[in-house]
Amino acid sequence: MSNELRITNGKVYDPVNNIDGEIRDICIKDGRIVESVSDDARIINAHGNVVMAGGVDIHCHIAGPKVNLARKLQPEDHRLDPHPATEHTRSGVGGVVPSTFATGYRYATLGYTTAFDAAVPPLAARHVLEELHDTPVIDKGYYAVLGNHIFLQQLIKEGRKEELKEAIAWWLNACKGYTTKIVNPGGDEPWKGKKNSNVRDIDEKSDVFDISPRDIIDAFIDVADDLGLPHPPHVHCNNLGHSGNFETTIETMKTAGDRRLHIAHIQFHSYAGKLGENPLSAGREIVEYVNDHPNISCDVGQVMFGKSTIMTADAPSAHMTQAYTHTKWINADTENESGCGVAPYNYQEHVYTNALQWAIGLEIFLLSKDPWRIVFSTDSPNGASFTSYPKLIKLLMDKDFRNEEISRVNQKAMNKSILRELKREYTLSEIAIITRAGPAKCLGLANKGHLGVGADADITIYDDQEDKELMFNAPRYVIKSGQPVIEDHEFTTDYYGKTLHVQPEFDPSIENSLRPFFEDYYSIRFNNYAVSDHYLHDHEFIPLRKS
Amino acid sequence: MSTAHLKLHTKPEVPLEADVLNTAKLAGLSQSGIEHLSVMHGNEKASLGDFFKVTGKGNSEIRLEGDLSNIKMIGAGMSDGKIVVEGDVGMHLGIGMSGGEIVVEGDAGDWVGPEMSGGRIIIKKNAGHMVGAAYRGHTTGITGGEIFVHGDAKNEIGSGMRRGFIAIGGNAGDFTGVNMLAGTIVVLGELGIRTGAGMRRGTIASLEDAPMLPSFEYACTYRPLFLRFYLRKLQENGFKRKIQDKHLNGIYKRYSGDGIELNRGEVLLFSK
Numbered sequence: 140m141s142n143e144l145r146i147t148n149g150k151v152y153d154p155v156n157n158i159d160g161e162i163r164d165i166c167i168k169d170g171r172i173v174e175s176v177s178d179d180a181r182i183i184n185a186h187g188n189v190v191m192a193g194g195v196d197i198h199c200h201i202a203g204p205k206v207n208l209a210r211k212l213q214p215e216d217h218r219l220d221p222h223p224a225t226e227h228t229r230s231g232v233g234g235v236v237p238s239t240f241a242t243g244y245r246y247a248t249l250g251y252t253t254a255f256d257a258a259v260p261p262l263a264a265r266h267v268l269e270e271l272h273d274t275p276v277i278d279k280g281y282y283a284v285l286g287n288h289i290f291l292q293q294l295i296k297e298g299r300k301e302e303l304k305e306a307i308a309w310w311l312n313a314c315k316g317y318t319t320k321i322v323n324p325g326g327d328e329p330w331k332g333k334k335n336s337n338v339r340d341i342d343e344k345s346d347v348f349d350i351s352p353r354d355i356i357d358a359f360i361d362v363a364d365d366l367g368l369p370h371p372p373h374v375h376c377n378n379l380g381h382s383g384n385f386e387t388t389i390e391t392m393k394t395a396g397d398r399r400l401h402i403a404h405i406q407f408h409s410y411a412g413k414l415g416e417n418p419l420s421a422g423r424e425i426v427e428y429v430n431d432h433p434n435i436s437c438d439v440g441q442v443m444f445g446k447s448t449i450m451t452a453d454a455p456s457a458h459m460t461q462a463y464t465h466t467k468w469i470n471a472d473t474e475n476e477s478g479c480g481v482a483p484y485n486y487q488e489h490v491y492t493n494a495l496q497w498a499i500g501l502e503i504f505l506l507s508k509d510p511w512r513i514v515f516s517t518d519s520p521n522g523a524s525f526t527s528y529p530k531l532i533k534l535l536m537d538k539d540f541r542n543e544e545i546s547r548v549n550q551k552a553m554n555k556s557i558l559r560e561l562k563r564e565y566t567l568s569e570i571a572i573i574t575r576a577g578p579a580k581c582l583g584l585a586n587k588g589h590l591g592v593g594a595d596a597d598i599t600i601y602d603d604q605e606d607k608e609l610m611f612n613a614p615r616y617v618i619k620s621g622q623p624v625i626e627d628h629e630f631t632t633d634y635y636g637k638t639l640h641v642q643p644e645f646d647p648s649i650e651n652s653l654r655p656f657f658e659d660y661y662s663i664r665f666n667n668y669a670v671s672d673h674y675l676h677d678h679e680f681i682p683l684r685k686s
Numbered sequence: 687m688s689t690a691h692l693k694l695h696t697k698p699e700v701p702l703e704a705d706v707l708n709t710a711k712l713a714g715l716s717q718s719g720i721e722h723l724s725v726m727h728g729n730e731k732a733s734l735g736d737f738f739k740v741t742g743k744g745n746s747e748i749r750l751e752g753d754l755s756n757i758k759m760i761g762a763g764m765s766d767g768k769i770v771v772e773g774d775v776g777m778h779l780g781i782g783m784s785g786g787e788i789v790v791e792g793d794a795g796d797w798v799g800p801e802m803s804g805g806r807i808i809i810k811k812n813a814g815h816m817v818g819a820a821y822r823g824h825t826t827g828i829t830g831g832e833i834f835v836h837g838d839a840k841n842e843i844g845s846g847m848r849r850g851f852i853a854i855g856g857n858a859g860d861f862t863g864v865n866m867l868a869g870t871i872v873v874l875g876e877l878g879i880r881t882g883a884g885m886r887r888g889t890i891a892s893l894e895d896a897p898m899l900p901s902f903e904y905a906c907t908y909r910p911l912f913l914r915f916y917l918r919k920l921q922e923n924g925f926k927r928k929i930q931d932k933h934l935n936g937i938y939k940r941y942s943g944d945g946i947e948l949n950r951g952e953v954l955l956f957s958k
Contacts, residue, residue, distance in 0.1 A: 215821060
């Protein structure tokens with residue numbers, strides 16, 4: 140069989156290469172997009188279809204200990220949503236937190252071909268890589284939760300900057316991560332040590348290490364720039380979910396100055412109002428700051444109504460969620476590295492706070508001036524499962540549908556939001572940016588998110604339908620690395636994507652500082668900690684930025 | 687009006703998942719139509735005719751005969767009509783049923799009527815664990831309907847129950863009414879240990895004394911009028927053996943709990 144493929148007659152949306160709905164051919168050879176192919180190439184006629192690069196999810200939770208805790212916590216969710224095997228694909232269970240196989244297949248059936256798990260404590264890396272290996276179709280990677288690491292905080296406190304850089308480089312190599320993740324910086328140790336204790340202000344020095352969240356963020360931003368990581372620190376700010384937290388978020392962004400920084404699920408950090416009272420929207424303030432600062436990127440973390448699962452390394456925020464739900468939840472501790480909280484949640488249309496959260500996310504999308512930097516996410520499954528992406532796309536593209544939805548939700552919340560006044564409708568090209576090209580650019584993935592020559596042949600072909608929810612829910616073709624995986628809406632083969640990771644260089648002498656800490660405080664020996672390369676299976680290094 | 691009559695001719699070697707044995711699924715089917723309904727025998731597809739001899743046509747009543755203790759999910763999702771089982775049945779009888787009636791002349795397995803919302807299930811002999819319970823992970827069990835077990839039942843009767851009525855003629859296992867949200871459970875025999883653990887609201891009554899958890903507080907001794915009506919209703923439904931006049935007119939100890947939850951539930955134990 141020829142490994143050449145030509146997609147003809149499709150309407151191509153490729154914002155990176157300034158192609159906006161032109162009819163043109165895409166040629167594929169050996170898993171990459173090429174200038175031309177021979178006449179023997181297989182032809183896929185995409186007449187009347189929309190052709191885009193495969194989707195890239197910059198922030199989701201699809202593997203690791205917290206995901207498994209969430210799976211174990213919710214058998215009822217799985218029972219009601221079996222995912223049967225087909226001739227080509229394996230079985231699993233769905234629900235808000237699907238099993239590994241179902242996760243990969245369901246991403247593929249939305250036209251997504253790349254996804255990054257946003258929070259993995261390095262201690263769990265070995266298992267995460269095995270889980271990712273069992274997540275079919277998509278390429279994947281993850282961010283290493285290092286922001287609250289005891290050893291690294293110690294280095295920051297003592298001002299040992301050079302060692303901090305070497306240590307982070309060592310860690311990213313040891314755990315095969317993609318970038319650093321900072322979650323509620325400085326809050327973990329107070330929380331673990333003292334009941335209901337947390338850091339509340341970005342300049343509040345925790346009594347554990349005598350450093351502030353700002354010190355941690357600042358140090359990590361420098362390290363990412365020094366190492367040339369393709370994606371800057373991925374920051375989950377302090378005070379997630381609290382009224383009035385937008386000031387913390389803006390301060391966090393100010394900390395970056397003109398250095399690169401990514402703010403995760405920014406919707407959850409865009410609340411005005413007084414602490415302890417009902418939140419108000421600060422969507423406009425937040426989005427204006429991001430609009431004006433090209434060094435900042437963010438993903439929205441939209442809330443969608445229905446079942447979700449809060450899963451986070453920010454254990455205090457999960458505890459706060461549980462105070463609302465009064466149902467089961469899990470609080471866990473990953474020794475020196477992180478905390479963790481998991482709690483099933485249900486966003487309800489008639490609840491003021493939930494409706495406002497929904498509106499704030501949409502405000503941020505609709506006020507955004509740069510879709511390349513304000514990209515698409517639901518913080519799956521925190522704001523909603525990734526399976527709700529098509530509906531969110533419809534909300535952005537269809538003003539009438541949005542207004543209908545606005546009229547159904549809590550009106551008090553709508554009166555506090557400017558959502559009704561926003562008439563913007565996203566174009567297909569803008570959707571291609573926020574779901575594909577933008578996240579790929581934020582991640583520094585040169586070969587993803589576009590259809591130019593040399594790009595990975597990750598391609599989605601949608602039927603051009605009026606109803607965008609239907610359209611984005613069922614691509615006609617999904618092509619992964621040049622291999623058609625879904626054809627005419629059906630899986631025709633099984634395919635396993637690769638793990639994407641970075642390999643920054645480090646000075647091996649850093650191990651002399653690390654080893655004693657491991658021997659004293661870790662439950663695992665230093666020599667057994669680093670994950671060996673064969674856990675990577677199929678993988679690709681993403682090159683570092685040239686300074 | 688004929689009745690579909692299914693007689694077991696081959697006992698399945700491994701459990702058979704027969705959720706097709708349901709008045710709605712059989713309605714209007716001919717004899718051979720019923721025989722060709724597919725069931726899961728272990729991990730293999732089979733048809734009803736491989737195990738049952740069918741006479742009559744599908745209608746609002748189904749009669750099943752034989753030792754069905756290896757047959758699961760009979761009457762799943764049933765909304766009306768009647769199923770009569772002349773023999774024992776297996777697990778998951780009447781899952782999520784919303785109406786109609788299931789009568790079992792013999793014993794029933796575990797999970798009788800889990801998460802049902804209406805209708806009535808009558809077990810003439812004993813039932814297994816998890817009568818009228820929530821499936822694992824769910825917080826809510828049955829939301830309506832009645833389950834009458836004339837014999838004994840094992841652990842976790844009515845777990846997570848929100849509404850409805852469960853009556854056990856014999857003894858109950860441990861954890862009766864665990865995590866119960868509301869509703870009523872009457873046990874004519876003895877209760878096991880840890881009755882009502884985690885219950886928020888609802889009533890559990892017994893004609894015998896029982897050990898109570900320390901998180902249940904003794905409230906008073908009184909004559910609960912409503913219980914007399916419940917017991918009379920049970921007498922009318924054939925629970926004659928244990929209910930005597932002293933139970934109808936007697937006084938009961940009331941415990942309120944569970945103190946670790948809302949503390950709005952009650953356990954009534956016959957005193958004299």
